Amino acid sequence: MQKVFELSNKNGISVSFSELGGRIISIKLPQGNSFVDIIAGAADSDVYLTQDEYAGAICGRYANRIANAKFDIDGKMYELSANEGNNQLHGGLDGFHKQKWRVEDAQLEGFAGAYELHYLSKDLEEGYPGELWISVIYALNEFDEFFIQFSATAAKTTIINLTNHCYFNLAGGGTIRDHYLQILADKFTPFNHLKIPTGELMSLEKHPLDFRNPLLLGDFLDKNKTGLDHNFVLHAFDDLIFPSVILSYPAKGRSIEISTTQPGVQIYTAYHFHAGMRDKAGNPMQPFSGIAIEPQNFPNAPNIAHFPSAVLLPGQSYQQTIRYSFKYKR
Numbered sequence: 056m057q058k059v060f061e062l063s064n065k066n067g068i069s070v071s072f073s074e075l076g077g078r079i080i081s082i083k084l085p086q087g088n089s090f091v092d093i094i095a096g097a098a099d100s101d102v103y104l105t106q107d108e109y110a111g112a113i114c115g116r117y118a119n120r121i122a123n124a125k126f127d128i129d130g131k132m133y134e135l136s137a138n139e140g141n142n143q144l145h146g147g148l149d150g151f152h153k154q155k156w157r158v159e160d161a162q163l164e165g166f167a168g169a170y171e172l173h174y175l176s177k178d179l180e181e182g183y184p185g186e187l188w189i190s191v192i193y194a195l196n197e198f199d200e201f202f203i204q205f206s207a208t209a210a211k212t213t214i215i216n217l218t219n220h221c222y223f224n225l226a227g228g229g230t231i232r233d234h235y236l237q238i239l240a241d242k243f244t245p246f247n248h249l250k251i252p253t254g255e256l257m258s259l260e261k262h263p264l265d266f267r268n269p270l271l272l273g274d275f276l277d278k279n280k281t282g283l284d285h286n287f288v289l290h291a292f293d294d295l296i297f298p299s300v301i302l303s304y305p306a307k308g309r310s311i312e313i314s315t316t317q318p319g320v321q322i323y324t325a326y327h328f329h330a331g332m333r334d335k336a337g338n339p340m341q342p343f344s345g346i347a348i349e350p351q352n353f354p355n356a357p358n359i360a361h362f363p364s365a366v367l368l369p370g371q372s373y374q375q376t377i378r379y380s381f382k383y384k385r
């Protein structure tokens with residue numbers, strides 16, 4: 056049985072997560088005298104042991120794909136565990152999503168509640184060089200904002216890319232077809248048949264992936280049968296003032312605004328969800344039952360010189376933040 060922790064604020068929002076992978080297993084928004092759970096996934100944290108899909112988890116040491124599961128630092132080649140053909144996806148077979156995180160209560164001024172999660176990744180774990188100390192803060196305030204702050208330091212030069220892999224569904228069930236998506240990006244990174252970027256930063260001007268104005272996902276999915284699984288290049292809003300992605304469900308007046316310090320966001324509409332997977336009510340899942348919005352560095356950045364650097368030097372501190380701001384009608 057995994058230990059589960061909960062944060063809540065006085066407006067009635069609550070966020071719960073498991074020590075296993077730091078997985079966010081529910082975010083409940085008030086609705087009348089009850090609530091709606093906007094995280095698509097399993098009801099019980101133990102189900103994630105078998106029904107994984109990285110749902111809600113902290114992904115690392117390198118979230119997303121690394122071509123041929125290798126990269127070099129200063130001429131020295133490192134071989135990683137390959138878990139998607141020859142490539143590595145989301146940190147390998149036993150990436151951070153599978154690890155047990157040590158969870159501590161954190162007192163943060165201005166927050167209704169906070170926890171700090173710790174994990175020590177060993178030298179050469181999944182092939183990555185250098186011990187890495189990671190701490191992740193989950194914090195909820197009274198303004199209906201939930202923050203994830205990633206910090207890490209390394210003993211040797213290494214690479215890093217951390218994100219959270221929540222699947223959202225603002226309807227609390229069914230698909231995301233009635234949701235609108237807006238992404239403040241005017242470029243994306245096209246990829247090959249193995250989903251490895253070609254290296255190009257392609258303009259979204261007059262492109263079907265231009266989400267700068269909100270698009271109804273149902274309309275998009277009618278034209279794009281496998282949906283979205285793309286990395287968008289974000290404007291750098293390091294101060295977190297402006298949202299980079301807005302997901303909304305007008306039928307119930309709910310939305311999430313996501314701000315981040317990260318240079319990209321992978322958007323994945325869960326095409327591979329299937330009837331063998333159960334949702335929180337125990338019903339079979341289907342493609343497009345949720346949407347993962349994963350602020351992060353670009354896929355395969357360690358092997359593409361003009362992508363933002365993923366290198367972390369000893370003595371440096373890796374710091375990235377995601378802010379989720381919830382809007383809802385009671």
Ligand code: BGC
Binds near residue numbers: 323349
């Ligand atoms: C990736 C998908 C992958 C999924 C697994 C996403 O972040 O972009 O390609 O299938 O994770 O849950």
